[in-house]
Amino acid sequence: MTALPRYVPSSTTLQGARWQRSSFSNGMNNCVEAATLDSGPLSGLCAVRDSKNIAGPALLVSPGPWESFLNSLR
Template structure:
């Protein structure tokens, strides 16, 4: 499947340089369901690890912490 990014979408490289992005060591489970995050001054940027130059979004650090807690608790 080929994914395209709409011209108006924010891309990962609009938010942070490649060196800022991190992928969890737990992401290597073979499922292909991986995200990378970049901790910015006031937000956390999130992108699909398989599409590093693709679309990305930002959330508050509080929302990110809540998401991580949910993911750990439900093993998603």
């Protein structure tokens, strides 16, 4: 079994990802964006990227740890 990557060098390679930004963002692109990947070999993972660099890398996280992280912020 091949291990899944922990990041992709360019988030633009994640076709079909619907990026969401925090409702607390003030519109100045100083936030992170997250997307749940629904298709392809990375389906089911969460991707996180810097909203200031949308073509830059994206961190890939399993849904469980991502939910735990979000819950710790709340």
